[in-house]
Amino acid sequence: MMPYKVIVVDDSAFMRRIISDLIEHEPGFKVIGTAKNGREAIDLIGTHKPDLVTMDVEMPEMNGLEALGLIMQQHPLPVIMFSGINEQGMRETIMALELGAFDFIRKPSASTSSHDIEQVGQQLREQLRAAMNAVERRAARQAALAAKTPERLPPTSPKPEVASTEKSRSDSGKSLPKPVKKSDDLRNKPAKTILPSRSKTLPDRIDSGVARKKAETLPTVAPIKKSRESHAVSDSASTVDKQPAVRAKLTERTEPIEKSGVPQRAVPSEPKLRTDYTDLVAIGTSTGGPKALRAVLEQLPEAFPAPVIIVQHMPPNFTKSLAQRLNTLTKLNVVEAEEGMVLQAGEVYIAPGGYHMNVTASRDGSLKVALSTEAPRNGHRPSVDVMYESLLPLRTLKRHIVLLTGMGSDGAKVMKLLHDNGVTSTIAESEETCVVYGMPRSAVELGCVNEVLPLYEIGKRLVQVVK
Structure with a gap:
């Protein structure tokens, strides 16, 4: 070779x-x-x-x-x-x-x-x-997709518009998505959607035309809103609408925990929470993550009714630059997380390089950031597994667990634990749009992913499921 x-x-x-x-x-x-x-x-x-x-x-x-x-x-x-x-x-x-x-x-x-x-x-x-x-x-x-593409129609075909479409596909070298009918009979059939190239998931320009300019200086502590009694909403009782056309039937591939290497842990006792939100989004990513995070966060509205916590594998200081950059490109307030920050709806918290990020309950029932310098997990600090693990006892919240592009398997094992403990909103980025299909694939192979979506659909889906 x-x-x-x-x-x-x-x-x-x-x-x-x-x-x-x-x-x-x-x-x-x-x-x-x-x-x-x-x-x-x-x-x-x-x-x-x-x-x-x-x-x-x-x-x-x-x-x-x-x-x-x-x-x-x-x-x-x-x-x-x-x-x-x-x-x-x-x-x-x-x-x-x-x-x-x-x-x-x-x-x-x-x-x-x-x-x-x-x-x-x-x-x-x-x-x-x-x-x-x-x-x-x-x-x-x-190559596999090209082998399945039907032959181009001859010029004498009574449907020249189809031939034109096939020609444009061939000229561009990229496959276009097949239309998916939203009919009831699709609920029992896994989708075989051909997805567009990864290069189309973001605008070509660096600076978004719709991005809102914000101050470069990050707040020390996010502003605290008045809280109200939250309604207890269990993950297992979620009535979120499903999208069978893009949902992968993964549970059949689930292996016993002993064989998959996922440790069995007792879930800590549930704290009493008093937050003005009922949902929380947790995103883990690595290689290709900055571009993927922008694609997801740009789709979330300014009044997004949940906090978003993120672990992006990066060295110290780079995560601050990442937070500042995303803050200028999205409608949400994006910060590098600091010790003791209180989680607020519509705010995005990125774990600082060199620190694990946990979510803990305060005595007053609010949720706050807790940073630690414990040993790296899966070779990383911050680690996605550590962040996900801190969410295990928060069963009154609807936890939405997302894994985006990245090398390795960080996040997959604890996504499995969350799934086994009733978290039904688990999303992995599909191979077609991943820069590296490592972390999402590990979760898929453990059978704990309820939805496999291309990058450009993940933000939209979060808007649908977070109420």
Whole structure:
């Protein structure tokens, strides 16, 4: 098998050498060229047609952000960004992920120790493998869909409009969704919807035309609203309407807990809550998450009647830049969570990098954020499993559990525990729109996902089920 071809882009000759050496320690990858700015990178990509690119964010002449936009337009392929830890670098990294960068790595400095450089190398090689696995899975899926596509009608067909539609599909190289009839007989049949390309899930422009400009300074504590007695609404008694056309029949694949590796835990006693909301949304994501989170949160209205808590796998400080960016692009108030913040409806709380985020009940019956520096779970801190686990005792709330794109399986095991304890609103992003179909797939294989939806449907669904 021929090695995957990689181009390394960085304005520092020292860093180009370091990154090239780290890549070529991974069997199956070969650096075929280097560039010192984005303009050189565009030329090299057009000439050598690499499989993957690593690129510095901050460079002269044409920086990584500008080059990435052109690459995604002219030669779409996985791009791994190297980011500095200064505020400008972190902000531009978040924007790069929105534009379609596969993932990012904190850039080592000239004074970085050999041990730290090896850790960067390990992370880089993991992302290289994940990126190419994602490309191969997508190609295999598209080939399978193409094999099922009916032959194009001849020009003499009495239905030329059908031939025109098939031609446009072929020319674009992308499948269009099949219409789904909302009839009763679909309730017993799993949907086989062909979904559009992932590249269509977000607007091409970074700045949304409908986004509301907000202050860059994050509040220390979210404003506390007057609370009223909440009605006890159990998850198991939920009467949420189902959408059989997009719901996966997953329960048949459920394995016994002992075989699936999901630990059995006693659910803590239920606290007495006094909140002015009856629902709570919890979202977990990793690789591809910033772009996915924007797609979901942009669909939620300003008066969304529930708090939204999020774990996005990211290093410290980057989560603050992510929160600030999403805050300017959505109608909701998005903040990096801080210790003791009281959860309010219509507010979004992102776990800070380097800390686990739990939801705990206060003596007055409100829910608040509790941060901890306990050991990483599933290799991550923050961990989705830790956040989900803190929701187990909150049975009077309708808990809506969502897993978006990401490598690994973080979140799946505790989604299974929540599901087994009566949480029926469990949603996973479908493979068709995932950057990496890892975390959602793990939950699907455990049989604890009630709805598998493409990214562009998840926000709409949350609006429907959160009352």
